[in-house]
Amino acid sequence: MYILAFETSCDDTSIALFEDAILRSMHTKSQVKIHEKTGGVVPEVAAREHANSIFEVLDAVLKEGGVSLEDIDYIGVTTQPGLIPSLLTGITVANTIATSLKIPIIPIHHIEAHIFANYLEREEQEIKFPLVCLTVSGGHNEIYAMKSMWELEKIGGTIDDAAGEAFDKVAKMMGLGYPGWPIISKKALMYRQLSLHSLVRSKTESGLFPRVWLDKKAFDFSFSGLKTAVKREIDARIETSWSLREEDIQEISYEFEESVTEVLAYKLIEAAKMKQVSTVMLAGGVSANTILRDKIQLLADTHELEFLYPKKIQYCMDNAAMVGINTYYKVRYEKYERDIYQVTV
Numbered sequence: 001m002y003i004l005a006f007e008t009s010c011d012d013t014s015i016a017l018f019e020d021a022i023l024r025s026m027h028t029k030s031q032v033k034i035h036e037k038t039g040g041v042v043p044e045v046a047a048r049e050h051a052n053s054i055f056e057v058l059d060a061v062l063k064e065g066g067v068s069l070e071d072i073d074y075i076g077v078t079t080q081p082g083l084i085p086s087l088l089t090g091i092t093v094a095n096t097i098a099t100s101l102k103i104p105i106i107p108i109h110h111i112e113a114h115i116f117a118n119y120l121e122r123e124e125q126e127i128k129f130p131l132v133c134l135t136v137s138g139g140h141n142e143i144y145a146m147k148s149m150w151e152l153e154k155i156g157g158t159i160d161d162a163a164g165e166a167f168d169k170v171a172k173m174m175g176l177g178y179p180g181w182p183i184i185s186k187k188a189l190m191y192r193q194l195s196l197h198s199l200v201r202s203k204t205e206s207g208l209f210p211r212v213w214l215d216k217k218a219f220d221f222s223f224s225g226l227k228t229a230v231k232r233e234i235d236a237r238i239e240t241s242w243s244l245r246e247e248d249i250q251e252i253s254y255e256f257e258e259s260v261t262e263v264l265a266y267k268l269i270e271a272a273k274m275k276q277v278s279t280v281m282l283a284g285g286v287s288a289n290t291i292l293r294d295k296i297q298l299l300a301d302t303h304e305l306e307f308l309y310p311k312k313i314q315y316c317m318d319n320a321a322m323v324g325i326n327t328y329y330k331v332r333y334e335k336y337e338r339d340i341y342q343v344t345v
Contacts, residue, residue, distance in 0.1 A: 001331070004061075004072045004097070005324030008090030009082025009110045010138070011041045013053040016320035017065040021328050023120065025064035026321050028314075029053040032179065039172045047085030054093055072103055076327025079107040079343050081139070087345050098341040106336045107343040108323045111135055111142070112152070114283040116329065117322035121311040124329075128306070130277045134268040136292070137284035138164035138179070143219045143268060145275050150335060155271060156219025163260050164286050166223035170230050170256055174249050181286055187253035188291070194250070208233065208255035211263055219271050223260065230256055257291055265295035272305055282309040288316040 016026035098105035141162035171180030
């Protein structure tokens with residue numbers, strides 16, 4: 001069984017080819033350099049770049065995989081959530097192929113696909129249910145209790161900015177470019193190495209910025225207040241020194257990253273304790289953040305929980321492999337509508 005998967009929900013044009021659950025080829029065309037100029041994604045620009053790239057990416061995937069479109073048995077395509085103009089590019093191409101060749105097409109939810117990225121390069125039985133999963137990316141930030149692969153209960157989410165969005169905005173405040181979290185993490189690492197800060201603070205240390213717990217026994221997130229605190233700190237340092245020095249940028253990056261990752265890690269573990277599960281999982285773009293992973297791992301070890309996250313950094317980002325593996329399991333467990341050759345946003 002060959003599966004062709006499309007992911008164009010934001011600013012990466014990604015297509016993957018699967019043979020059953022095995023990823024045979026994947027190509028992703030990034031738009032980061034283009035969106036650096038505006039400090040964020042402009043939907044119309046992103047859609048244009050998808051249209052310019054998608055057939056080049058498709059040709060590369062098929063060539064590397066050694067198959068033609070006529071060999072494809074199923075198509076999976078991200079249909080929500082995401083930037084509508086970007087989504088429509090992938091959907092239009094996928095619909096055209098499905099309709100012309102009468103190939104079943106399966107709509108894929110972007111967040112579910114991020115969760116399924118944990119199945120890439122793992123056997124199905126390696127992920128044990130019930131579990132609690134934290135999804136953390138540029139536009140989404142939720143905690144799900146999962147009774148099975150298909151039974152997801154949202155038990156918490158962001159009430160304003162998602163963590164990735166907060167990283168982007170703080171990076172923009174300091175003129176660091178886009179996307180924010182890799183740049184901020186790099187600056188934070190420089191500060192951590194120079195000042196020999198440990199991964200976990202002592203109980204007497206509160207940090208430069210607040211930890212926005214909301215209700216410590218609930219699992220919602222808010223990062224808008226933290227963002228405001230960072231802006232005040234930046235303004236105060238500029239007023240004092242007339243500019244933001246490199247050492248200021250490194251310290252602010254470190255303190256901001258500490259504040260965000262402490263809250264994310266704590267709430268994930270608290271959710272696991274409340275649901276009485278033995279496994280926690282991480283998904284989404286910010287799951288590539290090593291400090292977040294380390295904090296969760298430390299807490300998971302303390303509470304004797306198994307901790308899973310995507311096997312490779314590329315599987316954390318928006319990518320068609322996660323769409324393809326999600327599609328594979330939908331076909332395997334018949335979680336799709338038959339004889340459908342067109343999908344919509």
